[in-house]
Structure formats: structure tokens, C-alpha cells
Amino acid sequence: MSKDVELRHLRAFVAVARCRSFSRAGEELRITQPALSRTVAQLEGLLGARLVDRSSRHVELTGTGAEFLVQAERVLVAVDEALAVAGRGVTLRLGFSWLLPDPWAQRTVRRFEEATGAVVVLTRVDDPLEALRRGALDIAVVRGDVEAPPGTRALHLFDEPRVAVCSEDSELARAGCLDWADAREWPLVVNTVSGTTGPWSWPAGQRPERIVETSNYDEWLESVAANRGIGIVPEVARRRTRHPAVRFVPLTGAPPAPVSLVHLSGGRRVLIRRFLEAAVRTATR
Incomplete structure (x- = not known):
């Protein structure tokens, strides 16, 4: 495999292959469909092989794509296992101003900790966005309409009555x-x-x-x-x-009252991404 292939290429391809849809895979990875399509095309260019058949109404894998999917999934599993080992003892700071949504919060924290080995530190603060700006938090649970402060990004999860x-x-x-x-x-x-x-x-x-x-x-x-x-x-x-x-x-x-996660754009990108993935999976089940 070309040394220029990055994990983002593999994650993009695996998501498209699993979802059989660029739009649904883009929602799962929280990137736009054009950006996702470009990433998969970059991977195909680096490999010199066509992995995805875009000619039909539904996304299908080519023969090469199906074979590559097996290996790509193995690579990502190995990387995730390595991150879990490295993450033991590492903490992710999750802030909230009052009652966390349940059972979403408990299930998300458990899923994230089991997958990464990291520990979520729950911190109650009156103003989570201010704490996030100060660098005292990695992620904040915020209710209501949110305008993400500079240097942060917001992810809408669900609405509460x-x-x-x-x-x-x-x-x-x-x-x-x-x-x-x-x-x-x-x-x-x-x-x-x-x-x-x-x-x-x-x-x-x-x-x-x-x-x-x-x-x-x-x-x-x-x-x-x-x-x-x-x-x-x-x-x-x-x-x-x-x-x-x-x-x-x-x-x-x-x-309804929207519930969102606001997180730092930089910082612990891998851990933040893994928490967001766990949060979205829990919110949609």
C-alpha cells in the first residue's frame, strides 16, 4: 500500500462501503458528501485501482474494492486496538451545566470507555462554552440553539421535549x-x-x-x-x-430543545472523534 495512504482515506472508504451511500457515510463521519467523495477518489488514485462503482443508483464495490475492504477493516481494527492500549489512563473532559440527557449519556460514556480505554471525567460548570474556550473541557453538552465559538465545532445530536x-x-x-x-x-x-x-x-x-x-x-x-x-x-x-x-x-x-456537543477543533482529535462516534451511534439507537 502506498505510503501516502492515510487513516482518513481508509475510514472514508470503509464508511462508504458499509453504508453503501456517500450521503449516509458523510453523516456518520460528519463531513460533506463532496469532501467524502474526494477522499475516496484520492484513495483510488493512490492505489491506482477503482474501488467503488458509482455508475448505479446505489454505491457498489468493485471486485478490487471488496478485497481491499477486508484488509482496510483489519488495519482500522488494529489501529483502534492500539489506541485503546495507549488510551488507558488518558482522560477526556466532558462538561455540562445541569442534568445530562439519559440514558444517552450513560450509554455513550460506557461505549467510549470500553472502546478506547480512556476515562471520561464529568465536570459540572455553569457555563460549559466558557469552560471550553478556556481549555478546561474537551467537549461540552449544550442545550438550546448553539452558535459554536471560534475554534470549536458543534454537532447536533437530538431534540428533547x-x-x-x-x-x-x-x-x-x-x-x-x-x-x-x-x-x-x-x-x-x-x-x-x-x-x-x-x-x-x-x-x-x-x-x-x-x-x-x-x-x-x-x-x-x-x-x-x-x-x-x-x-x-x-x-x-x-x-x-x-x-x-x-x-x-x-x-x-x-x-423541542436541541441537544448538541460542542468540542475543540484541535486538541485530542482522536479521542474527541471516538467520543463523537459513540455519541452519534447511541443517539440514533
């Missing part, structure tokens, strides 16, 4: 549900640092008029419990928050 939360003394506690369009009539308690719902969640001219600002999850929760207003959060809070003075109310018509 929203639920309303109020004080046990609130009139809303005795209601069967709350509609998203009516939520703006209530005072809204907002976590301005890492909250997923705020006045920005409604179009201009339709936003709640009364806003109570807090700067972290604990302040937000206690303000809701004190009946300063209502809160709106991802549904995971209903299942995992235990507070005697708050009540959760079903919310209808609400847009």
Missing part, C-alpha cells in the same frame, strides 16, 4: 396542561447562562413581558419554587428533579 414547572402554590399547579402560546402570559424564570428557554424562544412581539433572571440551575429551581414565576425545561427535569415545592405541568405545542 419541553415541560413547564411551577410552584405548588401557583394556579398553574392545578391546571391539566399549559399551551406554549399561553406560557408567555406568565412570569418566566430564566437561567441566563445556560437555560434552554427564555424570551428569545418566542418571536419578537410575542415574548413574555415579565422575566425573572437567574444565573444557574439551582437559582432557577429555587426561584420557581418560591413562586416568582414559571419555568420551561427539557422533560428530563421532570423525571430527575425532586423538590417538594415544585410541580411539573405538561406543555403542549412547544418546540
Whole structure:
């Protein structure tokens, strides 16, 4: 094999061969379809052989491509095993501002650690993006619409349904549900640092008029419990928050809350890539 062939060439080819689709393989590898096609074409040029038949509606391997796939997969397995040995004792810092999505988080961490031998260090911080910018984290779990800061990249994983939360003394506690369009009539308690719902969640001219600002999850929760207003959060809070003075109310018509991973563009690229792969596989199953 030519000395100019790189692991990225092999990973691109194996993904296309497994998915039988450039578009699906591109989604799995998180690169554009044109970039993936160029990478596979580069590999074919380096080898001097055609590996993929692009003439049909579905991607098919040539005879040479099928034989090369077997060897390429063996190479990648050997590399991954070597990385797992080298990764033992290495840590990857995963930051979050409050409750991690479950069971996604637990399954992803377990899958990553078993595959690499590395250890995920879970770090709760009020502002994961700021911690990422400071280099205190490798990857951050972020909810809500995310604009990746310079030097970082964002990967959308899935969306979470929203639920309303109020004080046990609130009139809303005795209601069967709350509609998203009516939520703006209530005072809204907002976590301005890492909250997923705020006045920005409604179009201009339709936003709640009364806003109570807090700067972290604990302040937000206690303000809701004190009946300063209502809160709106991802549904995971209903299942995992235990507070005697708050009540959760079903919310209808609400847009879902996006969950993304934001990571450094440089740094521990191999470990970060392996974690992202585990995260995507877990999110799609």
C-alpha cells in the first residue's frame, strides 16, 4: 500500500462501503458528501485501482474494492486496538451545566470507555462554552440553539421535549396542561447562562413581558419554587428533579430543545472523534 495512504482515506472508504451511500457515510463521519467523495477518489488514485462503482443508483464495490475492504477493516481494527492500549489512563473532559440527557449519556460514556480505554471525567460548570474556550473541557453538552465559538465545532445530536414547572402554590399547579402560546402570559424564570428557554424562544412581539433572571440551575429551581414565576425545561427535569415545592405541568405545542456537543477543533482529535462516534451511534439507537 502506498505510503501516502492515510487513516482518513481508509475510514472514508470503509464508511462508504458499509453504508453503501456517500450521503449516509458523510453523516456518520460528519463531513460533506463532496469532501467524502474526494477522499475516496484520492484513495483510488493512490492505489491506482477503482474501488467503488458509482455508475448505479446505489454505491457498489468493485471486485478490487471488496478485497481491499477486508484488509482496510483489519488495519482500522488494529489501529483502534492500539489506541485503546495507549488510551488507558488518558482522560477526556466532558462538561455540562445541569442534568445530562439519559440514558444517552450513560450509554455513550460506557461505549467510549470500553472502546478506547480512556476515562471520561464529568465536570459540572455553569457555563460549559466558557469552560471550553478556556481549555478546561474537551467537549461540552449544550442545550438550546448553539452558535459554536471560534475554534470549536458543534454537532447536533437530538431534540428533547419541553415541560413547564411551577410552584405548588401557583394556579398553574392545578391546571391539566399549559399551551406554549399561553406560557408567555406568565412570569418566566430564566437561567441566563445556560437555560434552554427564555424570551428569545418566542418571536419578537410575542415574548413574555415579565422575566425573572437567574444565573444557574439551582437559582432557577429555587426561584420557581418560591413562586416568582414559571419555568420551561427539557422533560428530563421532570423525571430527575425532586423538590417538594415544585410541580411539573405538561406543555403542549412547544418546540423541542436541541441537544448538541460542542468540542475543540484541535486538541485530542482522536479521542474527541471516538467520543463523537459513540455519541452519534447511541443517539440514533
